[in-house]
Amino acid sequence: MTTAHVPLWEVFLRARNGLAHKHAGSLHAADAEMALQAARDVYTRRGEGVSIWVVPSAAIIASEPAEAGMLFEPTASKIYRHPTFYEVPDEVGHM
Amino acid sequence: MTHDPRFLFALRLADDALILGHRLSEWIGVAPQLEEELALANIALDLIGQARMLYAHAGEIEGKGRDEDALAYLRDVPDWQNVLLVEQPNGDFARTIVRQLIYSAFMAPLWRGLKASADPTIAAVAAKAEKEVAYHVRHAGEWLIRLGDGTDESHARAAEAVEELWPYGGELFEVDEAGRTLIAAGIAMDPESVRAEWNTTMDMVLAQATLARPADGWHQSGGRKGRHSEHLGHLLADMQFLQRAYPGATW
Numbered sequence: 074m075t076t077a078h079v080p081l082w083e084v085f086l087r088a089r090n091g092l093a094h095k096h097a098g099s100l101h102a103a104d105a106e107m108a109l110q111a112a113r114d115v116y117t118r119r120g121e122g123v124s125i126w127v128v129p130s131a132a133i134i135a136s137e138p139a140e141a142g143m144l145f146e147p148t149a150s151k152i153y154r155h156p157t158f159y160e161v162p163d164e165v166g167h168m
Numbered sequence: 169m170t171h172d173p174r175f176l177f178a179l180r181l182a183d184d185a186l187i188l189g190h191r192l193s194e195w196i197g198v199a200p201q202l203e204e205e206l207a208l209a210n211i212a213l214d215l216i217g218q219a220r221m222l223y224a225h226a227g228e229i230e231g232k233g234r235d236e237d238a239l240a241y242l243r244d245v246p247d248w249q250n251v252l253l254v255e256q257p258n259g260d261f262a263r264t265i266v267r268q269l270i271y272s273a274f275m276a277p278l279w280r281g282l283k284a285s286a287d288p289t290i291a292a293v294a295a296k297a298e299k300e301v302a303y304h305v306r307h308a309g310e311w312l313i314r315l316g317d318g319t320d321e322s323h324a325r326a327a328e329a330v331e332e333l334w335p336y337g338g339e340l341f342e343v344d345e346a347g348r349t350l351i352a353a354g355i356a357m358d359p360e361s362v363r364a365e366w367n368t369t370m371d372m373v374l375a376q377a378t379l380a381r382p383a384d385g386w387h388q389s390g391g392r393k394g395r396h397s398e399h400l401g402h403l404l405a406d407m408q409f410l411q412r413a414y415p416g417a418t419w
Contacts, residue, residue: 107311107314114206118206
């Protein structure tokens with residue numbers, strides 16, 4: 074079977090309620106319903122998820138690798154943005 | 169040889185599931201696409217899992233020391249009581265999907281009903297199988313809609329598969345004396361009680377797939393009495409090879 078007219082989809086899974094969906098991989102499927110089924114069959118065989126999103130890969134707008142310097146390097150010198158300068162009281166528990 | 173009706177009931181459910189599961193497993197390595205290969209393998213594993221529980225139960229009812237392996241690997245053709253539908257070859261993808269839909273659309277309401285079986289093991293298997301088979305209906309249904317309402321070639325293949333396999337559906341609804349005893353005892357379900365839902369599922373999918381529903385009438389029969397098509401022997405030769413060649417082999 075040719076995949077020339079079978080679009081690519083990105084699959085996102087939520088492992089448990091309360092967590093965010095995470096990218097799990099991609100697959101080919103003819104349409105949204107088939108993509109959802111294929112995602113279930115390919116990526117949740119070992120209980121990896123309780124919710125699936127599928128998104129046409131073509132709908133994803135990605136940053137340019139060539140622009141990585143401009144986009145990401147300026148943050149490197151701003152360590153004060155990390156919440157590491159104060160003690161978290163034990164009572165707060167897991168954050 | 170006369171068997172306990174409860175043994176036959178569990179055995180028939182198991183034989184249907186295992187033979188169809190084995191057929192689906194034959195797609196592994198040659199499926200039309202990777203995604204579908206995994207989907208078919210998943211369905212195969214659901215069915216083989218159901219068969220294992222049912223064989224174990226049948227073996228206990230029989231009480232002659234036969235376990236799931238003995239029932240799966242050490243019986244010859246006339247001892248198998250699966251419907252002829254499930255032993256039919258995979259053919260092209262359309263045929264595999266139509267075969268799956270005919271069976272799954274029948275089993276989905278049957279398992280749902282069997283959750284109330286007076287046999288607690290059957291009820292437990294039903295609770296697990298119900299969800300699995302509900303997905304099998306969805307998977308096969310969505311595929312058949314796309315094959316039927318797809319290209320000229322996929323439509324023609326789907327139409328041929330429906331035409332060829334339709335006469336095998338009727339055997340699912342057969343009831344013999346053993347079955348009637350268990351229906352009366354609340355252990356089995358009268359297949360007639362799921363016919364309306366089976367019809368609805370098939371009609372809905374066929375209509376969306378722009379495929380004609382063949383006329384009901386004469387149907388293929390014999391599997392429940394151990395009279396099989398030539399295909400089952402070849403399937404068993406493949407499936408049982410290891411235990412036949414190396415009796416008692418484990419790994």
